[in-house]
Structures are given as C-alpha cells and as structure tokens.
Amino acid sequence: MARIVQVLLPLPLPEAFDYAEPDGMALEVGDLVGVPLGQRRVGGVVVALRDGAGHNRPLKPVLAKLDEPPLPPGVLAFIAWAARYSVDAPGAPLSIALRGSRTPKPRPERRLVATGVQPGRPTPARSKLLAAAAEGPLSPAALIARAGVSSAVVKALIDEGALEVVHEVIAASFAEPDLDRPAAPLNPSQAASARALTALLAAGGFQAALLDGVTGSGKTEVYLEAVAALLRDEPQAQVLVLLPEIALTQAVLARFEARFGVMPGEWHSGIAPPQRRRVWEAVGAGRCRIVVGARSALFLPFRALRLVVVDEEHDGSFKQEEGFIYHARDMAVARAKIEGALVVLASATPSLESLWNAETGRYRWLKLKARHGGAVMPQIDLIDLKATPPEPGRWLSPPLVRAVAQALARGEQAMLFLNRRGYAPLVLCRVCGEKLTAPDTDSWLVEHRYTGRLVCHLTGFSMVKPKTCPHCGATDSLVSIGPGVERVEEEARSLFPDAAIAVFSSDTVIDADAARGLIRRMEAGEIDILVATQAAAKGHNFPNLTLVGVVDADLGLRGGDLRAAERTYQLLAQATGRAGRAERPGRALLQTYAPEHAVMQALQAGDRDGFVAVEMAEREAARLPPFGRLAAVIVSGADPEALETYVRALAAAVPNTDNVEVYGPADAPLALVRGRRRKRFLVRSDRTVDLQAFLGAWRARVRPPASVRVTIDVDPYSFL
Numbered sequence: 001m002a003r004i005v006q007v008l009l010p011l012p013l014p015e016a017f018d019y020a021e022p023d024g025m026a027l028e029v030g031d032l033v034g035v036p037l038g039q040r041r042v043g044g045v046v047v048a049l050r051d052g053a054g055h056n057r058p059l060k061p062v063l064a065k066l067d068e069p070p071l072p073p074g075v076l077a078f079i080a081w082a083a084r085y086s087v088d089a090p091g092a093p094l095s096i097a098l099r100g101s102r103t104p105k106p107r108p109e110r111r112l113v114a115t116g117v118q119p120g121r122p123t124p125a126r127s128k129l130l131a132a133a134a135e136g137p138l139s140p141a142a143l144i145a146r147a148g149v150s151s152a153v154v155k156a157l158i159d160e161g162a163l164e165v166v167h168e169v170i171a172a173s174f175a176e177p178d179l180d181r182p183a184a185p186l187n188p189s190q191a192a193s194a195r196a197l198t199a200l201l202a203a204g205g206f207q208a209a210l211l212d213g214v215t216g217s218g219k220t221e222v223y224l225e226a227v228a229a230l231l232r233d234e235p236q237a238q239v240l241v242l243l244p245e246i247a248l249t250q251a252v253l254a255r256f257e258a259r260f261g262v263m264p265g266e267w268h269s270g271i272a273p274p275q276r277r278r279v280w281e282a283v284g285a286g287r288c289r290i291v292v293g294a295r296s297a298l299f300l301p302f303r304a305l306r307l308v309v310v311d312e313e314h315d316g317s318f319k320q321e322e323g324f325i326y327h328a329r330d331m332a333v334a335r336a337k338i339e340g341a342l343v344v345l346a347s348a349t350p351s352l353e354s355l356w357n358a359e360t361g362r363y364r365w366l367k368l369k370a371r372h373g374g375a376v377m378p379q380i381d382l383i384d385l386k387a388t389p390p391e392p393g394r395w396l397s398p399p400l401v402r403a404v405a406q407a408l409a410r411g412e413q414a415m416l417f418l419n420r421r422g423y424a425p426l427v428l429c430r431v432c433g434e435k436l437t438a439p440d441t442d443s444w445l446v447e448h449r450y451t452g453r454l455v456c457h458l459t460g461f462s463m464v465k466p467k468t469c470p471h472c473g474a475t476d477s478l479v480s481i482g483p484g485v486e487r488v489e490e491e492a493r494s495l496f497p498d499a500a501i502a503v504f505s506s507d508t509v510i511d512a513d514a515a516r517g518l519i520r521r522m523e524a525g526e527i528d529i530l531v532a533t534q535a536a537a538k539g540h541n542f543p544n545l546t547l548v549g550v551v552d553a554d555l556g557l558r559g560g561d562l563r564a565a566e567r568t569y570q571l572l573a574q575a576t577g578r579a580g581r582a583e584r585p586g587r588a589l590l591q592t593y594a595p596e597h598a599v600m601q602a603l604q605a606g607d608r609d610g611f612v613a614v615e616m617a618e619r620e621a622a623r624l625p626p627f628g629r630l631a632a633v634i635v636s637g638a639d640p641e642a643l644e645t646y647v648r649a650l651a652a653a654v655p656n657t658d659n660v661e662v663y664g665p666a667d668a669p670l671a672l673v674r675g676r677r678r679k680r681f682l683v684r685s686d687r688t689v690d691l692q693a694f695l696g697a698w699r700a701r702v703r704p705p706a707s708v709r710v711t712i713d714v715d716p717y718s719f720l
C-alpha cells in the first residue's frame, strides 16, 4: 500500500486523521490538502507521513494537494505547542493559522507582452509602445501610461500580432524595506538598548528581552534600530511586531513607513479578506519581511522569523478569551523559542510576570530611564473626592475643572480619561428599582446617547431605550446612573462651551481610518479637550497635551480579582503618561475616594518599583502567578439541572495531586450569559506541576452531556 498521510483539520477534533496517499501525489509535511470527512470535503494540513506496508484497514484517499504554500515546520510545531498549553484541540489554533487561505486566490490579470512580430507600418507611437512592452509584461493601463500613447495604438498592435494578451496571477509581495534611510537620533540610553538588542540578534538562537522604559522614553525608536540591523545582516529575516489594538497599529505602521519607506504587512480583524490573503501568501513565500499586527499574526506562516516585538506587553487585550483561548504575549515567547528568534517585550509598566522573568535573569532587562528629548515625567496629584466633591449630578470636581480651564487658557490640550464607554453604565427604574439587563444575561445594559440604544457590552445585545419601564410599565421612570465618556463630554461642553471637544472610544473610533483622523486632529491642535477611554491611553504622542484628568481612578480597583491593582496601576500610569511628552511639562490629576490606597500613593510618588515590590510580595505569599500557576475551568449550560449534575460529578473527580488546589465550583460573577448558566472552578498549582496534564486528565474523567460545555482558561485574566 502507498504511504499513510496524517492530516490535521481545522476542527475541534482531538487528533489528526489518517488518509491514503494516491499514487504520484508526492506529499510532504506541511502541504495543504483536501480530504473527505463524512460527506464533506475539508481542507487540512499534512502533519506526518509513514509507510503503509502491513496496514490492512482501508483508508480514504487524499482528494487533492492544494495549490497553496506549505505551512513551515515552525508553524506546525507552534500549533501543537499552543494546543497543548491551552488544553484545547490542535484544530483550534490551526484554524487561526489557515485564516489567510480562506479567501479564494486572486484571479489572473490581463497583461500585454511583445511577441517580436514587427508591425507593418512603424510610427513613433508604435515604437515607443513596443519599447515599453519589451521591458516586461504590463497591464494595458500601465503600458499606455508608460509609453504615453492612446489605447487605439495598443489595439492596433494587438490586431497585427505585435502584442499578445496573457493572463497572469500576480504573486503577492511587499516592497523591500529601504535600509539606507536615516534613523532618528538616539539618546545614550536608547542607543545602548539598541546595541544590546542587535548583539542578541547577532548571537542568534532563542533570546528574550524586556525593554522597560517610562512613557515617552522612545522604545519604538530602539526596536526600529534592531529591526534595521537585522534586515541588513540577514536578507531573508522576517520581523513581527504585535500590538494590543488596531488604533495603535496605525501609529506604529506609520513609524515603520517613515523609517523604511514602505508599508509593512498589516494583520488584524479589520483587514479585508483579499488583503489578508495577500499578507498570508507573501509572509509564507518570504516576500513580506515586516508584519505589524494583532495577536493572531502570531499564527502567520513565517519562514524565517528572527525577531518578535510585543509592544505594550502588559496590555490585557493580548488575551484572547473566546474560541481558542490564549495570551499572545506568552505565545509570542513560545513561538520565538520554536523559531530560535529574539522576542522583545516592551512596556512602560511591564506585567509582574515579565518583571519577574527579568529579575530572575530569564529575560535580558533593558531600561530606558529618561523621557526622550528632555521631556520630564508629569507631576501627578490626587484629588480627594471626599474633600472636594463635584456638584450633584456632575463628575468633574472643582480642582479638575480649574486645571482644565488653566490649560485651555495657555493654549494647551487636556484629556479627560474615563475607562467606560457610553453615556451611563446603568439604567434604573426609579419607580420599581429594576436595573435593566439583557434578556438572557446578568450584565447591566449601558446607555449610549449617540445611538439612543441600551447595549450589553458583553454579548453585543442592544435595544432602543424604551419609553416605559419593561418591568413595571411606569412612564418616564428610567434614570441614567453613573458616568460614561459620553456623559463626561456633555459636562465638559456645558463647562467649556467654546472648546473643541472630541470623544475617543471604541464607539466613536470604529476603524483604522477614524483613529488616524482623530489622532491627526489631536496632533494638529484642532481638539482642545479629548474625552477618552483606554483606547487613547496607549502609545500616542500628543505634544501639546499637558493635562490629563482621570475622572474615576478607583474604577479598576472594584473588580477584586488577582490583577485588579496591577491593571489599575498600568492603566493610570499609561493614561497620565500621555501628558507633557514634548517641551511643555505635564500634569495629571486623579480623582479618587481612596487617596490612601497603595496604587494611588505609588502613582503620586512615581514609585513603580515600590508598587511592584508590594504586589510581588502579596502574590508570593499566596503562591499566585508568577509564583504559581492558575487556570479556570468554566462549565456552562442552558439546562440548570444537567449543569448541576455535571458540575457535581466533576467536583468529585478531581485527581489527587500534590501541590494543586481546586476551588469552587462558584457561580461566575456574571452567572448568566446568552442564556447559559456558568459555574467556575479555579485551579492553583505550584510551578513544578504540569498543570496542563492535570487539567486534561481531570476533564477526561467525566464526559459532559451534549448540553454542557467545558472551557479551560489557562492563566485567566478577567473573571466575568
């Protein structure tokens, strides 16, 4: 018998399936193939081939070898690793890796070629046209433009047989970066870090570095220099830069374009399918050397990945929480290890995990202490809301209002930061007290005034704001509780009617173009007050922004989960770091009811190290990450009885293992989402324990009924 082909399919199946290799197909590991599955034909990837001699069971044959670039070995190894780490089926990460191949290949395009036949009657126009055509196949329009002749000349030469129409598939490619363009001047601290990164690249093999620099210290320039050195030294080398969100991608793309004269490949959910296909193909063929993208770019078929940069590495958006659950920062380190590449984690407020890896010497620690170009860190002051509260129904306290007025009077810009989308986070009936929620979910509906709708931010459910209470039927009884950015904007407009005010949130900045437009207006000084959620707290440089007011600094501390304090510190340090990034000094004001809290004290003192030391000590005492491992097992189902029965069986089947504790089951904080009830187990283990093996073995002990779903979240971030 012919060879046996193991094909992994992008489906939730535990393993690859065996097929027979038809005569003459000559498959190799990594090839994309079409295979039968039941009555369907599906596309998959060849992960292994073995001799079929002595194999008696008849196998279905592979139907076709697809005309696609094969997946390189590094991607296959990465997919296997990612699936094991996340305790999920390998088809889940494979599905992400094949996303770029799902759009049909581009259609062949018309090209004109000179045949060598001389036209009967030579004219200057005809000669020019033939000379242009001799340089290579061009589209009719391009040829006409190059020769400067009319389309009639083209038609005549085709009729005479001097030009021939061919159809060509244009290979996806990106222009080579121009490495001779001048670099921005670096300060000594930047130059030292750039040299260190270049040396790590030259040494080769897997390496990890933490690029730790205060906001405004110029981390991007540092890694741009490392990219330039790498591309110069290794003509095949590829680079991936991961960013937590699309708005930031645009800013970094522009920096790369300015530095290398070409646009890098762009990869995120907002990219149209044909463009996505172009990047996927060009990366796989080695014709795209720089990719800037969101977390799923990690699964692109790089052939010679030598450098991965994770910018704003502390950012929670790197955690993918639906479908295949993974943290892109941790996966970036894994992919770099598999490829023998350098991974650079960059942040002004690194995660405790990365700081710990740097402290223990696993990561090279590169520090940028000073702000770039002599700018100083903003002065941070706390506004005690108990002492100077805003007027009733208002959210900006008198000291903050005064500071905004002073900034505007000096011709400078102010940012009011509130990490809450919409107008009000809660709508309540003052007759019956009902809090409005989505019909099948426990989370509150958020009022959006721009659209007049009530929206569930968890599931996306939305409805027109009703005139009467859906619960008791009372008229005009619904009141908006608490502020969102839209409400702060309303207040700012009433206080500063002559100021130009804009809102930066994911509702107002819905795509890359909108983000670019708003950033440009802010840079050009066309906006006086920017009311912003965390979408604007990252990365952007606004030279004339000198005041940042944080409307509710306590917001993130109320969640009470493992990372609440860390996240609050990071977010507020980033937000306040927006102020005073050029010559003018910046100031940040934090409105808080808890000025004595460790987070507020550390922010005011600019004492990140002090904050980290306290937080690390608490984690170590509780043996929580990074001093231990943590996973959540979420069990959900629409049928409460089936769910309860299964959860009880699962609780009784916890494997008896040393240094592992299982807590729960507890109702998830939002027990009901999309009509499904959810219960959660938390699993803590020491770092020496193979937590994935434990989770896999535990889950395998009790098979869930069809109505119950079990989701494993390794290193959980949000506990919704």
Ligand SMILES: [Zn+2]
Binding pocket: 429, 430, 431, 432, 433, 434, 469, 470, 471, 472, 473, 474, 477
């Ligand atoms: Zn009511």
